[in-house]
Amino acid sequence: MDEILLKGRYRQLAEIGRGERTVTYKAQDTSLNRAIVVKVLRERFATEQDSVDRFQNAARAMAGLSHPNIVAIHDIGSDRDLHYVVTEYVEGQNLESLLASQAPLTPEEALDIAIPVCAALDTTHRAGHVHGQLTPRNILLTRDQQVKVSDFGVVDAPLSAREQSPSLYAAHYLSPEQAMGRRAIPASDVYTLGVILYEMLAGRPPFTGDGFSAIAEKHIREEPDPLSQANPQVPGSLSALVHRALAKTSTARYKTASDLEEALNGYRRQRGKIELLERIGPEERPASSGRHQMDREIRAHPRGVAEEKVPSSRAMQRSGLDWVGCIMGAVALVAILGLIPLWLSVFLRYFA
Known part of the structure:
Protein backbone atom coordinates (compact mmCIF):
# COMPACT_ATOMS: atom_id res chain seq x y z
CA MET A 1 0.00 0.00 0.00
CA ASP A 2 1.91 3.01 -1.26
CA GLU A 3 1.35 6.66 -0.37
CA ILE A 4 -2.09 6.71 -2.01
CA LEU A 5 -5.68 7.34 -1.03
CA LEU A 6 -7.24 3.90 -0.81
CA LYS A 7 -10.73 4.14 -2.30
CA GLY A 8 -10.11 7.90 -2.43
CA ARG A 9 -10.53 8.10 1.34
CA TYR A 10 -7.92 6.27 3.44
CA ARG A 11 -4.38 7.69 3.53
CA GLN A 12 -1.54 5.46 4.77
CA LEU A 13 0.45 6.84 7.70
CA ALA A 14 2.67 3.93 8.80
CA GLU A 15 2.95 0.16 8.72
CA ILE A 16 2.29 -1.19 12.21
CA GLY A 17 2.16 -4.95 11.72
CA ARG A 18 2.79 -7.80 9.33
CA GLY A 19 1.16 -11.20 9.75
CA GLU A 20 0.97 -14.43 7.78
CA ARG A 21 -1.96 -13.24 5.67
CA THR A 22 -2.22 -9.47 6.11
CA VAL A 23 -0.26 -6.25 6.43
CA THR A 24 -1.61 -3.69 8.88
CA TYR A 25 -1.32 0.08 8.53
CA LYS A 26 -2.22 3.04 10.66
CA ALA A 27 -4.09 5.38 8.33
CA GLN A 28 -6.16 8.54 8.20
CA ASP A 29 -9.83 8.55 7.28
CA THR A 30 -9.90 11.79 5.32
CA SER A 31 -13.71 11.91 5.23
CA LEU A 32 -14.18 11.71 9.01
CA ASN A 33 -10.75 13.09 9.95
CA ARG A 34 -9.86 10.29 12.36
CA ALA A 35 -7.13 7.70 12.78
CA ILE A 36 -8.09 4.20 11.67
CA VAL A 37 -6.42 0.86 10.93
CA VAL A 38 -6.37 -0.64 7.44
CA LYS A 39 -5.65 -4.35 7.16
CA VAL A 40 -4.72 -5.41 3.62
CA LEU A 41 -4.60 -8.99 2.34
CA ARG A 42 -1.07 -9.88 1.30
CA GLU A 43 -0.31 -10.17 -2.40
CA ARG A 44 0.07 -13.93 -2.61
CA PHE A 45 -3.38 -14.41 -1.07
CA ALA A 46 -4.97 -11.53 -2.99
CA THR A 47 -4.82 -13.60 -6.18
CA GLU A 48 -6.79 -16.48 -4.63
CA GLN A 49 -10.50 -15.71 -4.82
CA ASP A 50 -11.25 -18.20 -2.06
CA SER A 51 -8.87 -16.36 0.29
CA VAL A 52 -10.36 -13.00 -0.68
CA ASP A 53 -13.92 -14.22 -0.08
CA ARG A 54 -13.03 -15.77 3.26
CA PHE A 55 -11.21 -12.63 4.39
CA GLN A 56 -14.04 -10.26 3.51
CA ASN A 57 -16.93 -12.53 4.52
CA ALA A 58 -15.45 -13.11 7.97
CA ALA A 59 -14.93 -9.37 8.46
CA ARG A 60 -18.47 -8.68 7.23
CA ALA A 61 -19.88 -11.14 9.77
CA MET A 62 -17.86 -9.58 12.60
CA ALA A 63 -19.01 -6.09 11.58
CA GLY A 64 -22.45 -7.06 12.85
CA LEU A 65 -21.15 -7.51 16.39
CA SER A 66 -20.95 -4.66 18.85
CA HIS A 67 -19.03 -5.24 22.07
CA PRO A 68 -16.75 -2.97 24.13
CA ASN A 69 -13.97 -5.59 24.09
CA ILE A 70 -14.04 -6.22 20.33
CA VAL A 71 -12.32 -3.87 17.87
CA ALA A 72 -15.04 -2.33 15.70
CA ILE A 73 -15.03 -2.83 11.93
CA HIS A 74 -15.81 0.33 9.94
CA ASP A 75 -15.47 -0.67 6.29
CA ILE A 76 -14.71 -3.58 3.94
CA GLY A 77 -13.79 -3.33 0.29
CA SER A 78 -11.40 -3.62 -2.64
CA ASP A 79 -9.46 -1.04 -4.64
CA ARG A 80 -7.72 -2.36 -7.75
CA ASP A 81 -5.81 -5.45 -6.54
CA LEU A 82 -5.91 -4.45 -2.85
CA HIS A 83 -8.49 -6.08 -0.56
CA TYR A 84 -8.87 -4.40 2.80
CA VAL A 85 -10.74 -4.14 6.10
CA VAL A 86 -10.93 -0.87 8.03
CA THR A 87 -11.16 -1.01 11.83
CA GLU A 88 -11.02 1.41 14.74
CA TYR A 89 -7.58 2.56 15.85
CA VAL A 90 -6.76 1.63 19.45
CA GLU A 91 -4.35 4.04 21.12
CA ILE A 280 -9.46 -6.64 59.26
CA GLY A 281 -8.94 -7.13 63.00
CA PRO A 282 -10.50 -10.01 65.01
CA GLU A 283 -13.01 -7.67 66.67
CA GLU A 284 -14.33 -6.64 63.22
CA ARG A 285 -14.70 -10.12 61.82
CA PRO A 286 -18.10 -11.80 61.42
CA ALA A 287 -19.57 -13.57 64.47
CA SER A 288 -19.08 -16.91 62.78
CA SER A 289 -15.34 -16.46 63.20
CA GLY A 290 -15.67 -16.28 67.01
CA ARG A 291 -15.57 -20.02 67.40
CA HIS A 292 -12.30 -20.19 65.54
CA GLN A 293 -10.92 -17.48 67.82
CA MET A 294 -12.03 -19.46 70.89
CA ASP A 295 -10.42 -22.60 69.51
CA ARG A 296 -7.15 -20.74 69.10
CA GLU A 297 -7.33 -19.47 72.70
CA ILE A 298 -7.99 -22.94 74.09
CA ARG A 299 -5.09 -24.39 72.14
CA ALA A 300 -2.80 -21.60 73.37
CA HIS A 301 -3.94 -21.59 77.03
CA PRO A 302 -5.95 -24.78 77.65
CA ARG A 303 -6.05 -24.55 81.47
CA GLY A 304 -6.34 -20.80 81.79
CA VAL A 305 -9.29 -20.54 79.38
CA ALA A 306 -11.16 -23.43 81.03
CA GLU A 307 -10.70 -21.99 84.52
CA GLU A 308 -11.84 -18.57 83.33
CA LYS A 309 -14.96 -19.87 81.65
CA VAL A 310 -16.03 -22.43 84.36
CA PRO A 311 -15.01 -21.35 87.94
CA SER A 312 -14.49 -24.14 90.47
CA SER A 313 -16.59 -24.51 93.69
CA ARG A 314 -13.48 -23.70 95.73
CA ALA A 315 -13.11 -20.44 93.86
CA MET A 316 -16.77 -19.70 94.50
CA GLN A 317 -16.24 -20.23 98.22
CA ARG A 318 -13.30 -17.84 98.19
CA SER A 319 -15.37 -15.22 96.45
CA GLY A 320 -18.16 -14.94 99.16
CA LEU A 321 -20.98 -16.93 100.88
CA ASP A 322 -21.19 -20.72 100.96
CA TRP A 323 -24.55 -20.93 99.17
CA VAL A 324 -24.88 -24.71 99.52
CA GLY A 325 -24.49 -24.53 103.35
CA CYS A 326 -27.00 -21.72 103.56
CA ILE A 327 -29.65 -23.66 101.68
CA MET A 328 -29.16 -26.82 103.79
CA GLY A 329 -29.49 -24.75 107.02
CA ALA A 330 -32.73 -23.20 105.79
CA VAL A 331 -34.22 -26.64 105.07
CA ALA A 332 -33.32 -27.86 108.59
CA LEU A 333 -34.89 -24.78 110.16
CA VAL A 334 -38.18 -25.31 108.32
CA ALA A 335 -38.24 -28.94 109.44
CA ILE A 336 -37.75 -27.97 113.11
CA LEU A 337 -40.45 -25.29 113.00
CA GLY A 338 -42.87 -27.82 111.49
CA LEU A 339 -42.56 -30.03 114.64
CA ILE A 340 -43.59 -27.28 117.12
CA PRO A 341 -47.39 -27.94 116.92
CA LEU A 342 -46.85 -31.65 117.58
CA TRP A 343 -44.72 -31.01 120.64
CA LEU A 344 -47.30 -28.48 121.98
CA SER A 345 -50.23 -30.94 121.76
CA VAL A 346 -48.24 -33.63 123.57
CA PHE A 347 -47.37 -31.22 126.38
CA LEU A 348 -50.99 -30.11 126.91
CA ARG A 349 -52.29 -33.68 126.99
CA TYR A 350 -49.87 -35.24 129.43
CA PHE A 351 -48.43 -32.44 131.52
CA ALA A 352 -51.12 -29.81 131.79
Whole structure:
Protein backbone atom coordinates (compact mmCIF):
# COMPACT_ATOMS: atom_id res chain seq x y z
CA MET A 1 0.00 0.00 0.00
CA ASP A 2 1.91 3.01 -1.26
CA GLU A 3 1.35 6.66 -0.37
CA ILE A 4 -2.09 6.71 -2.01
CA LEU A 5 -5.68 7.34 -1.03
CA LEU A 6 -7.24 3.90 -0.81
CA LYS A 7 -10.73 4.14 -2.30
CA GLY A 8 -10.11 7.90 -2.43
CA ARG A 9 -10.53 8.10 1.34
CA TYR A 10 -7.92 6.27 3.44
CA ARG A 11 -4.38 7.69 3.53
CA GLN A 12 -1.54 5.46 4.77
CA LEU A 13 0.45 6.84 7.70
CA ALA A 14 2.67 3.93 8.80
CA GLU A 15 2.95 0.16 8.72
CA ILE A 16 2.29 -1.19 12.21
CA GLY A 17 2.16 -4.95 11.72
CA ARG A 18 2.79 -7.80 9.33
CA GLY A 19 1.16 -11.20 9.75
CA GLU A 20 0.97 -14.43 7.78
CA ARG A 21 -1.96 -13.24 5.67
CA THR A 22 -2.22 -9.47 6.11
CA VAL A 23 -0.26 -6.25 6.43
CA THR A 24 -1.61 -3.69 8.88
CA TYR A 25 -1.32 0.08 8.53
CA LYS A 26 -2.22 3.04 10.66
CA ALA A 27 -4.09 5.38 8.33
CA GLN A 28 -6.16 8.54 8.20
CA ASP A 29 -9.83 8.55 7.28
CA THR A 30 -9.90 11.79 5.32
CA SER A 31 -13.71 11.91 5.23
CA LEU A 32 -14.18 11.71 9.01
CA ASN A 33 -10.75 13.09 9.95
CA ARG A 34 -9.86 10.29 12.36
CA ALA A 35 -7.13 7.70 12.78
CA ILE A 36 -8.09 4.20 11.67
CA VAL A 37 -6.42 0.86 10.93
CA VAL A 38 -6.37 -0.64 7.44
CA LYS A 39 -5.65 -4.35 7.16
CA VAL A 40 -4.72 -5.41 3.62
CA LEU A 41 -4.60 -8.99 2.34
CA ARG A 42 -1.07 -9.88 1.30
CA GLU A 43 -0.31 -10.17 -2.40
CA ARG A 44 0.07 -13.93 -2.61
CA PHE A 45 -3.38 -14.41 -1.07
CA ALA A 46 -4.97 -11.53 -2.99
CA THR A 47 -4.82 -13.60 -6.18
CA GLU A 48 -6.79 -16.48 -4.63
CA GLN A 49 -10.50 -15.71 -4.82
CA ASP A 50 -11.25 -18.20 -2.06
CA SER A 51 -8.87 -16.36 0.29
CA VAL A 52 -10.36 -13.00 -0.68
CA ASP A 53 -13.92 -14.22 -0.08
CA ARG A 54 -13.03 -15.77 3.26
CA PHE A 55 -11.21 -12.63 4.39
CA GLN A 56 -14.04 -10.26 3.51
CA ASN A 57 -16.93 -12.53 4.52
CA ALA A 58 -15.45 -13.11 7.97
CA ALA A 59 -14.93 -9.37 8.46
CA ARG A 60 -18.47 -8.68 7.23
CA ALA A 61 -19.88 -11.14 9.77
CA MET A 62 -17.86 -9.58 12.60
CA ALA A 63 -19.01 -6.09 11.58
CA GLY A 64 -22.45 -7.06 12.85
CA LEU A 65 -21.15 -7.51 16.39
CA SER A 66 -20.95 -4.66 18.85
CA HIS A 67 -19.03 -5.24 22.07
CA PRO A 68 -16.75 -2.97 24.13
CA ASN A 69 -13.97 -5.59 24.09
CA ILE A 70 -14.04 -6.22 20.33
CA VAL A 71 -12.32 -3.87 17.87
CA ALA A 72 -15.04 -2.33 15.70
CA ILE A 73 -15.03 -2.83 11.93
CA HIS A 74 -15.81 0.33 9.94
CA ASP A 75 -15.47 -0.67 6.29
CA ILE A 76 -14.71 -3.58 3.94
CA GLY A 77 -13.79 -3.33 0.29
CA SER A 78 -11.40 -3.62 -2.64
CA ASP A 79 -9.46 -1.04 -4.64
CA ARG A 80 -7.72 -2.36 -7.75
CA ASP A 81 -5.81 -5.45 -6.54
CA LEU A 82 -5.91 -4.45 -2.85
CA HIS A 83 -8.49 -6.08 -0.56
CA TYR A 84 -8.87 -4.40 2.80
CA VAL A 85 -10.74 -4.14 6.10
CA VAL A 86 -10.93 -0.87 8.03
CA THR A 87 -11.16 -1.01 11.83
CA GLU A 88 -11.02 1.41 14.74
CA TYR A 89 -7.58 2.56 15.85
CA VAL A 90 -6.76 1.63 19.45
CA GLU A 91 -4.35 4.04 21.12
CA GLY A 92 -2.08 2.08 23.48
CA GLN A 93 -0.08 -1.13 23.22
CA ASN A 94 -0.68 -4.81 22.67
CA LEU A 95 -0.20 -7.54 25.25
CA GLU A 96 2.98 -8.76 23.54
CA SER A 97 4.65 -5.39 24.24
CA LEU A 98 3.44 -5.38 27.84
CA LEU A 99 4.81 -8.88 28.48
CA ALA A 100 8.14 -7.97 26.90
CA SER A 101 8.66 -5.29 29.55
CA GLN A 102 6.71 -6.48 32.62
CA ALA A 103 6.29 -10.27 32.60
CA PRO A 104 5.32 -12.06 34.71
CA LEU A 105 2.18 -10.18 35.63
CA THR A 106 0.52 -10.42 39.01
CA PRO A 107 -2.61 -12.61 39.23
CA GLU A 108 -4.80 -9.50 39.46
CA GLU A 109 -3.19 -7.94 36.38
CA ALA A 110 -3.62 -11.18 34.44
CA LEU A 111 -7.29 -11.43 35.44
CA ASP A 112 -7.88 -7.80 34.41
CA ILE A 113 -6.87 -8.82 30.89
CA ALA A 114 -8.19 -12.39 30.64
CA ILE A 115 -11.75 -11.73 31.86
CA PRO A 116 -12.57 -9.10 29.18
CA VAL A 117 -11.02 -11.39 26.54
CA CYS A 118 -13.39 -14.14 27.73
CA ALA A 119 -16.31 -11.74 27.31
CA ALA A 120 -15.21 -10.88 23.76
CA LEU A 121 -14.79 -14.54 22.83
CA ASP A 122 -18.15 -15.48 24.33
CA THR A 123 -19.95 -12.83 22.27
CA THR A 124 -18.24 -14.09 19.14
CA HIS A 125 -18.94 -17.76 19.85
CA ARG A 126 -22.63 -17.06 20.52
CA ALA A 127 -22.79 -15.44 17.08
CA GLY A 128 -21.37 -18.62 15.53
CA HIS A 129 -17.81 -17.42 14.91
CA VAL A 130 -14.37 -18.43 16.19
CA HIS A 131 -11.24 -16.31 16.49
CA GLY A 132 -8.85 -19.13 15.62
CA GLN A 133 -5.61 -17.17 15.91
CA LEU A 134 -5.66 -15.40 19.27
CA THR A 135 -2.21 -14.23 20.39
CA PRO A 136 -0.84 -11.46 22.64
CA ARG A 137 -0.38 -9.40 19.48
CA ASN A 138 -4.10 -9.02 18.87
CA ILE A 139 -5.04 -8.36 22.49
CA LEU A 140 -4.90 -4.56 22.64
CA LEU A 141 -4.65 -2.46 25.81
CA THR A 142 -5.82 1.14 25.72
CA ARG A 143 -4.29 3.94 27.73
CA ASP A 144 -7.24 3.82 30.15
CA GLN A 145 -6.74 0.07 30.72
CA GLN A 146 -9.54 -1.15 28.48
CA VAL A 147 -8.99 -4.48 26.71
CA LYS A 148 -9.92 -5.00 23.05
CA VAL A 149 -9.48 -8.07 20.84
CA SER A 150 -8.76 -7.68 17.13
CA ASP A 151 -8.34 -9.89 14.03
CA PHE A 152 -11.49 -11.96 14.50
CA GLY A 153 -12.21 -14.08 11.46
CA VAL A 154 -8.94 -13.32 9.67
CA VAL A 155 -8.17 -17.06 9.73
CA ASP A 156 -10.86 -19.61 8.91
CA ALA A 157 -9.04 -22.64 7.54
CA PRO A 158 -7.11 -25.55 9.04
CA LEU A 159 -3.48 -24.69 9.67
CA SER A 160 -2.03 -27.22 7.22
CA ALA A 161 -4.14 -25.77 4.41
CA ARG A 162 -3.60 -22.20 5.48
CA GLU A 163 0.14 -21.72 5.43
CA GLN A 164 3.05 -23.27 3.58
CA SER A 165 5.54 -21.90 6.11
CA PRO A 166 3.67 -21.04 9.32
CA SER A 167 5.43 -18.75 11.77
CA LEU A 168 7.18 -19.92 14.89
CA TYR A 169 5.34 -17.23 16.86
CA ALA A 170 1.91 -18.59 15.94
CA ALA A 171 2.96 -22.09 17.02
CA HIS A 172 3.07 -21.04 20.68
CA TYR A 173 -0.68 -20.34 20.67
CA LEU A 174 -2.05 -23.35 18.79
CA SER A 175 -4.68 -25.61 20.28
CA PRO A 176 -3.98 -29.36 20.02
CA GLU A 177 -6.70 -29.79 17.39
CA GLN A 178 -5.26 -26.97 15.27
CA ALA A 179 -1.78 -28.46 15.66
CA MET A 180 -3.21 -31.63 14.11
CA GLY A 181 -4.47 -29.65 11.12
CA ARG A 182 -8.13 -29.47 12.18
CA ARG A 183 -10.43 -26.48 12.02
CA ALA A 184 -10.61 -24.22 15.08
CA ILE A 185 -13.67 -24.54 17.31
CA PRO A 186 -14.78 -22.42 20.32
CA ALA A 187 -12.85 -24.75 22.66
CA SER A 188 -9.73 -23.93 20.62
CA ASP A 189 -10.04 -20.28 21.67
CA VAL A 190 -10.45 -21.40 25.31
CA TYR A 191 -7.20 -23.40 25.06
CA THR A 192 -5.33 -20.50 23.45
CA LEU A 193 -6.50 -18.11 26.14
CA GLY A 194 -5.23 -20.68 28.66
CA VAL A 195 -1.84 -20.50 26.93
CA ILE A 196 -1.87 -16.70 27.17
CA LEU A 197 -2.91 -16.82 30.84
CA TYR A 198 -0.04 -19.21 31.53
CA GLU A 199 2.39 -16.87 29.77
CA MET A 200 1.13 -13.82 31.66
CA LEU A 201 1.61 -15.59 35.02
CA ALA A 202 4.77 -17.59 34.29
CA GLY A 203 6.57 -15.06 32.10
CA ARG A 204 6.90 -17.57 29.25
CA PRO A 205 4.62 -19.74 27.07
CA PRO A 206 3.93 -23.27 28.32
CA PHE A 207 5.68 -24.81 25.31
CA THR A 208 8.76 -23.71 23.39
CA GLY A 209 10.94 -25.40 20.80
CA ASP A 210 13.33 -25.02 17.89
CA GLY A 211 10.68 -25.12 15.18
CA PHE A 212 7.00 -25.03 14.40
CA SER A 213 6.60 -28.80 14.32
CA ALA A 214 8.43 -29.31 17.62
CA ILE A 215 6.14 -26.85 19.42
CA ALA A 216 3.01 -28.21 17.73
CA GLU A 217 3.93 -31.72 18.87
CA LYS A 218 4.19 -30.54 22.47
CA HIS A 219 0.71 -29.03 22.31
CA ILE A 220 -0.58 -32.42 21.21
CA ARG A 221 1.32 -34.74 23.56
CA GLU A 222 3.04 -32.98 26.47
CA GLU A 223 1.74 -31.44 29.69
CA PRO A 224 3.06 -27.99 30.66
CA ASP A 225 5.14 -27.51 33.79
CA PRO A 226 2.95 -26.72 36.80
CA LEU A 227 2.40 -22.97 37.12
CA SER A 228 3.43 -23.18 40.79
CA GLN A 229 6.82 -24.42 39.59
CA ALA A 230 7.18 -21.72 36.94
CA ASN A 231 6.06 -19.01 39.40
CA PRO A 232 5.60 -19.94 43.09
CA GLN A 233 3.63 -16.70 43.64
CA VAL A 234 0.65 -18.05 41.67
CA PRO A 235 -2.01 -19.47 44.05
CA GLY A 236 -2.78 -23.15 43.58
CA SER A 237 -6.48 -22.53 42.90
CA LEU A 238 -5.68 -20.15 40.02
CA SER A 239 -3.08 -22.57 38.67
CA ALA A 240 -5.75 -25.30 38.58
CA LEU A 241 -8.07 -23.08 36.52
CA VAL A 242 -5.36 -22.38 33.96
CA HIS A 243 -4.35 -26.03 33.65
CA ARG A 244 -7.96 -27.06 33.07
CA ALA A 245 -8.15 -24.59 30.18
CA LEU A 246 -5.01 -26.28 28.81
CA ALA A 247 -6.52 -29.79 28.72
CA LYS A 248 -5.51 -31.74 25.61
CA THR A 249 -9.05 -32.78 24.71
CA SER A 250 -11.67 -30.12 24.13
CA THR A 251 -14.24 -31.96 26.28
CA ALA A 252 -11.95 -31.75 29.33
CA ARG A 253 -11.61 -27.96 29.09
CA TYR A 254 -14.14 -25.34 30.09
CA LYS A 255 -16.96 -25.86 27.63
CA THR A 256 -17.25 -22.20 26.70
CA ALA A 257 -15.42 -18.92 27.15
CA SER A 258 -18.31 -17.93 29.42
CA ASP A 259 -17.53 -20.90 31.70
CA LEU A 260 -13.89 -19.85 31.91
CA GLU A 261 -14.94 -16.26 32.62
CA GLU A 262 -17.23 -17.46 35.42
CA ALA A 263 -14.42 -19.56 36.94
CA LEU A 264 -11.99 -16.62 36.88
CA ASN A 265 -14.56 -14.29 38.43
CA GLY A 266 -15.33 -16.90 41.09
CA TYR A 267 -11.64 -17.17 41.95
CA ARG A 268 -11.39 -13.37 42.19
CA ARG A 269 -14.41 -13.14 44.52
CA GLN A 270 -13.10 -15.88 46.81
CA ARG A 271 -9.62 -14.38 46.85
CA GLY A 272 -11.11 -11.01 47.74
CA LYS A 273 -12.91 -12.48 50.76
CA ILE A 274 -9.72 -14.11 52.02
CA GLU A 275 -7.72 -10.90 51.64
CA LEU A 276 -10.46 -8.93 53.42
CA LEU A 277 -10.37 -11.27 56.44
CA GLU A 278 -6.59 -10.99 56.51
CA ARG A 279 -6.77 -7.18 56.62
CA ILE A 280 -9.46 -6.64 59.26
CA GLY A 281 -8.94 -7.13 63.00
CA PRO A 282 -10.50 -10.01 65.01
CA GLU A 283 -13.01 -7.67 66.67
CA GLU A 284 -14.33 -6.64 63.22
CA ARG A 285 -14.70 -10.12 61.82
CA PRO A 286 -18.10 -11.80 61.42
CA ALA A 287 -19.57 -13.57 64.47
CA SER A 288 -19.08 -16.91 62.78
CA SER A 289 -15.34 -16.46 63.20
CA GLY A 290 -15.67 -16.28 67.01
CA ARG A 291 -15.57 -20.02 67.40
CA HIS A 292 -12.30 -20.19 65.54
CA GLN A 293 -10.92 -17.48 67.82
CA MET A 294 -12.03 -19.46 70.89
CA ASP A 295 -10.42 -22.60 69.51
CA ARG A 296 -7.15 -20.74 69.10
CA GLU A 297 -7.33 -19.47 72.70
CA ILE A 298 -7.99 -22.94 74.09
CA ARG A 299 -5.09 -24.39 72.14
CA ALA A 300 -2.80 -21.60 73.37
CA HIS A 301 -3.94 -21.59 77.03
CA PRO A 302 -5.95 -24.78 77.65
CA ARG A 303 -6.05 -24.55 81.47
CA GLY A 304 -6.34 -20.80 81.79
CA VAL A 305 -9.29 -20.54 79.38
CA ALA A 306 -11.16 -23.43 81.03
CA GLU A 307 -10.70 -21.99 84.52
CA GLU A 308 -11.84 -18.57 83.33
CA LYS A 309 -14.96 -19.87 81.65
CA VAL A 310 -16.03 -22.43 84.36
CA PRO A 311 -15.01 -21.35 87.94
CA SER A 312 -14.49 -24.14 90.47
CA SER A 313 -16.59 -24.51 93.69
CA ARG A 314 -13.48 -23.70 95.73
CA ALA A 315 -13.11 -20.44 93.86
CA MET A 316 -16.77 -19.70 94.50
CA GLN A 317 -16.24 -20.23 98.22
CA ARG A 318 -13.30 -17.84 98.19
CA SER A 319 -15.37 -15.22 96.45
CA GLY A 320 -18.16 -14.94 99.16
CA LEU A 321 -20.98 -16.93 100.88
CA ASP A 322 -21.19 -20.72 100.96
CA TRP A 323 -24.55 -20.93 99.17
CA VAL A 324 -24.88 -24.71 99.52
CA GLY A 325 -24.49 -24.53 103.35
CA CYS A 326 -27.00 -21.72 103.56
CA ILE A 327 -29.65 -23.66 101.68
CA MET A 328 -29.16 -26.82 103.79
CA GLY A 329 -29.49 -24.75 107.02
CA ALA A 330 -32.73 -23.20 105.79
CA VAL A 331 -34.22 -26.64 105.07
CA ALA A 332 -33.32 -27.86 108.59
CA LEU A 333 -34.89 -24.78 110.16
CA VAL A 334 -38.18 -25.31 108.32
CA ALA A 335 -38.24 -28.94 109.44
CA ILE A 336 -37.75 -27.97 113.11
CA LEU A 337 -40.45 -25.29 113.00
CA GLY A 338 -42.87 -27.82 111.49
CA LEU A 339 -42.56 -30.03 114.64
CA ILE A 340 -43.59 -27.28 117.12
CA PRO A 341 -47.39 -27.94 116.92
CA LEU A 342 -46.85 -31.65 117.58
CA TRP A 343 -44.72 -31.01 120.64
CA LEU A 344 -47.30 -28.48 121.98
CA SER A 345 -50.23 -30.94 121.76
CA VAL A 346 -48.24 -33.63 123.57
CA PHE A 347 -47.37 -31.22 126.38
CA LEU A 348 -50.99 -30.11 126.91
CA ARG A 349 -52.29 -33.68 126.99
CA TYR A 350 -49.87 -35.24 129.43
CA PHE A 351 -48.43 -32.44 131.52
CA ALA A 352 -51.12 -29.81 131.79
